[in-house]
Amino acid sequence: MVNFLQHTFNGLVGGAFLALLALGLAVIFGMLRVVNFAHGAIYMLGAFGAYVLLTEAGLSFWWALIVLPLALALFGMALERLLVARLARLDPLYNFLLTFGLTLILQDAVKSRYGVQSSPYDAPAILSGTLDLGAFDFPAYRVFVLVIAIAVCVGVWWLLSRTRVGMVVRAATERPELSTALGIDVGRWVTPVFGFGIGLAGLAGVLAAPIRAVNPLMGADLIIVVFAVVVIGGLGSIFGSVAAGFAIGLVQAWVQALGEDWALLSQVLVFLVMAGVLLWRPAGLFGREEAPA
Amino acid sequence: MRTKAVFVMLCSTALLASACGGGGPQSSAAGGGLSDGKVVFGVLNDQSGAYSQLSGKNSIKAVELAIADYKEKYGDKAVVKEFGVETADHQNKPDVANAKAAELYDRKAVDVILDVPTSSAALKVADVAKEKKKLYFNISAATTDLTGKSCNKYTFHYAYDTYMLANGTGRNTTEEGKKNWYIVYPDYAFGQDMEKSFSAAVEAAGGKIVGRDAAPFPNTSGDFSTYLLKAPTLTPKPDVLGTMQAGAELVALVKQYNEFKLRDKGVGLAVGLMFLTDIHSLTPAALAGTTYTDAWYWNYDLTNRTFADRFKAAAGVRPTFAHAANYSAALQYLEAVQATGTDGADAVVKQMEGKTVNDVFLRNGKIRAEDHRVVHDAYLAQVKTPAEVTEEWDYVKILRTIPAADAFRTPSPDCKLS
Numbered sequence: 001m002v003n004f005l006q007h008t009f010n011g012l013v014g015g016a017f018l019a020l021l022a023l024g025l026a027v028i029f030g031m032l033r034v035v036n037f038a039h040g041a042i043y044m045l046g047a048f049g050a051y052v053l054l055t056e057a058g059l060s061f062w063w064a065l066i067v068l069p070l071a072l073a074l075f076g077m078a079l080e081r082l083l084v085a086r087l088a089r090l091d092p093l094y095n096f097l098l099t100f101g102l103t104l105i106l107q108d109a110v111k112s113r114y115g116v117q118s119s120p121y122d123a124p125a126i127l128s129g130t131l132d133l134g135a136f137d138f139p140a141y142r143v144f145v146l147v148i149a150i151a152v153c154v155g156v157w158w159l160l161s162r163t164r165v166g167m168v169v170r171a172a173t174e175r176p177e178l179s180t181a182l183g184i185d186v187g188r189w190v191t192p193v194f195g196f197g198i199g200l201a202g203l204a205g206v207l208a209a210p211i212r213a214v215n216p217l218m219g220a221d222l223i224i225v226v227f228a229v230v231v232i233g234g235l236g237s238i239f240g241s242v243a244a245g246f247a248i249g250l251v252q253a254w255v256q257a258l259g260e261d262w263a264l265l266s267q268v269l270v271f272l273v274m275a276g277v278l279l280w281r282p283a284g285l286f287g288r289e290e291a292p293a
Numbered sequence: 294m295r296t297k298a299v300f301v302m303l304c305s306t307a308l309l310a311s312a313c314g315g316g317g318p319q320s321s322a323a324g325g326g327l328s329d330g331k332v333v334f335g336v337l338n339d340q341s342g343a344y345s346q347l348s349g350k351n352s353i354k355a356v357e358l359a360i361a362d363y364k365e366k367y368g369d370k371a372v373v374k375e376f377g378v379e380t381a382d383h384q385n386k387p388d389v390a391n392a393k394a395a396e397l398y399d400r401k402a403v404d405v406i407l408d409v410p411t412s413s414a415a416l417k418v419a420d421v422a423k424e425k426k427k428l429y430f431n432i433s434a435a436t437t438d439l440t441g442k443s444c445n446k447y448t449f450h451y452a453y454d455t456y457m458l459a460n461g462t463g464r465n466t467t468e469e470g471k472k473n474w475y476i477v478y479p480d481y482a483f484g485q486d487m488e489k490s491f492s493a494a495v496e497a498a499g500g501k502i503v504g505r506d507a508a509p510f511p512n513t514s515g516d517f518s519t520y521l522l523k524a525p526t527l528t529p530k531p532d533v534l535g536t537m538q539a540g541a542e543l544v545a546l547v548k549q550y551n552e553f554k555l556r557d558k559g560v561g562l563a564v565g566l567m568f569l570t571d572i573h574s575l576t577p578a579a580l581a582g583t584t585y586t587d588a589w590y591w592n593y594d595l596t597n598r599t600f601a602d603r604f605k606a607a608a609g610v611r612p613t614f615a616h617a618a619n620y621s622a623a624l625q626y627l628e629a630v631q632a633t634g635t636d637g638a639d640a641v642v643k644q645m646e647g648k649t650v651n652d653v654f655l656r657n658g659k660i661r662a663e664d665h666r667v668v669h670d671a672y673l674a675q676v677k678t679p680a681e682v683t684e685e686w687d688y689v690k691i692l693r694t695i696p697a698a699d700a701f702r703t704p705s706p707d708c709k710l711s
Contacts, residue, residue: 003526010518017514117346118544120576123552130554139552142518211552212515213545217343221513256506256519263480263507 006136007257013142015249016149017204019242021226024200026241030173031193033092037099039201040223041106046205047214051119061124069203076198080191110216123210145207153242228274234287327636331375335403340382343540344410347568348433348615351608352408355616359623372631379403383414390414394421404636405626407619412436412483422447428638430622433615440664444708449665452618453588455490456702457671461586461695463494465673466563471532472500477520478537479510487537487565503531517546521553524560537565547579569613572688580676587674589614589654592687600653611686621654657697663704671700
């Protein structure tokens with residue numbers, strides 16, 4: 001039982017990363033109809049940025065946690081203005097290719113400067129111990145990650161459902177043409193929303209730096225799984241992406257804990273779930289069928 | 294009209310060149326001498342991916358050092374006067390390795406291919422070497438199949454293999470009293486091979502595998518926490534966690550091993566395969582006390598250190614065992630060409646088979662005629678604590694030497710050289 005609780009808790013932590021990344025993707029897709037392939041590279045920049053800030057500017061993890069998501073959000077806004085916006089009127093495939101190209105550029109730029117070897121990065125001293133959670137103890141840093149992720153998800157939910165800005169964004173996400181027709185300036189919100197999504201990916205990256213291998217390719221494999229999570233949750237569904245992120249994290253931890261005989265299943269699990277969900281509900285668990293154009 | 298004339302001119306020049314170049318030195322190679330009048334090395338490895346630091350472009354520097362040493366040693370008496378070093382990036386992909394190896398042999402006139410990390414790619418290149426009847430020294434790949442069912446007359450396996458790693462770390466750690474093992478391995482050819490070798494070595498030494506887990510490969514999330522949570526809950530509790538992960542996955546696993554405080558919970562760490570560059574990346578603090586098997590260590594003695602100083606002057610970093618082995622393979626190849634007076638592959642193979650060798654890399658080395666395994670002393674190494682590290686890159690102390698005779702497996706009956 002204790003073991004089960006441990007693995008469950010651990011699955012939630014794994015899910016926290018997926019949820020943060022999926023949330024950013026969902027926000028961007030909802031508003032812009034852009035499948036942002038560069039999300040994994042931004043996650044990498046977050047983690048790498050933390051390492052660079054520490055080694056070249058002497059700034060601690062806490063600074064990185066504040067500075068990098070903001071800086072990357074600004075970077076994202078610039079990207080949207082300079083590049084993504086130019087292709088917005090064309091088939092979504094063009095922006096997909098653009099962001100895919102950006103991924104390769106960002107990865108190789110980091111690679112050429114820092115090499116492919118993983119760079120060392122430690123958790124802040126105050127979080128490097130373990131925390132007694134009653135039934136079991138758990139690394140304090142992971143508990144911190146979970147708390148931050150939940151806080152961010154709740155914060156985004158509050159922003160979207162309780163504020164005027166959120167109302168506008170929701171309206172623009174669900175019926176862009178209609179919102180425009182009603183006199184809402186949808187275009188004004190496109191750039192900040194894109195920046196916000198990118199900032200979330202950066203935040204996930206900074207959070208990952210102390211516990212994962214920090215190297216230029218760290219986001220490349222992960223992003224495929226995150227796409228699957230977004231599809232499971234329902235493309236563009238904010239709640240769906242977060243719920244699916246945590247759910248996949250949980251199920252993955254459980255299946256991995258079953259042992260060697262289940263190794264193959266744990267590897268393909270996400271994609272099996274995705275295929276199943278698509279057959280059952282093509283729009284995803286929480287997505288809505290696209291209205292016929 | 295004009296383009297046509299230029300074209301004809303180019304063709305005739307090319308014909309002339311090939312007549313001179315092809316007719317002269319090449320024909321003399323059959324009866325001795327050098328093909329195209331020179332020896333060309335082909336360094337085929339990963340130059341941009343996960344294994345580009347442990348061998349990569351710095352392997353070329355190692356080969357150049359070998360060439361310089363050969364020139365200095367033989368001076369005017371040298372059979373080889375002209376050298377070439379060609380290189381290609383195989384990106385750790387078997388199909389790319391296959392195509393690049395053929396290109397190196399056929400179009401770049403390479404006499405011997407060196408290095409080739411990644412087992413699946415290494416095996417492809419062995420097939421190409423066999424087909425083209427050209428020499429191939431594998432340095433950086435681990436699979437014992439190179440000297441087992443995939444062995445051939447033109448392929449030599451130089452530095453290490455999964456048996457050497459498992460036998461060194463698995464047997465020695467178990468004999469030290471850490472009898473209960475929990476093994477975590479990446480779920481692909483290398484990892485499965487390593488797991489089998491380690492389990493066999495541990496059990497042969499009287500140990501027990503109390504649990505094993507196949508982690509996804511590639512591990513997309515970079516997370517191994519499930520296995521680390523599981524380790525202390527197994528019954529009986531394992532004395533040691535044996536990880537077969539490599540490169541970035543090893544880095545992630547070790548970070549998380551420390552995060553979950555497994556050492557404090559009485560579960561030690563043994564690493565299947567580790568390179569100096571991995572320790573550098575993780576920092577010795579993260580790995581302090583971890584034991585593993587090393588094929589060579591740069592600060593083991595003065596001979597190694599002298600070589601490491603030269604290497605550092607050329608490459609800017611200390612050499613891994615793969616770099617030293619590339620140097621050694623290039624040097625021993627040149628020695629064989631010097632002794633036979635030709636770079637004809639069959640003559641060189643005959644010269645090298647059964648030879649005993651000592652150089653910077655090979656201690657008590659022997660090039661086995663039965664399966665072309667190059668055996669030599671291996672080392673049981675332990676990562677120093679940060680307080681013990683007094684010099685950058687000097688991260689390891691050698692606990693003991695594993696004699697060449699014990700370090701590698703006996704020739705496999707699966708291997709039929711032909």
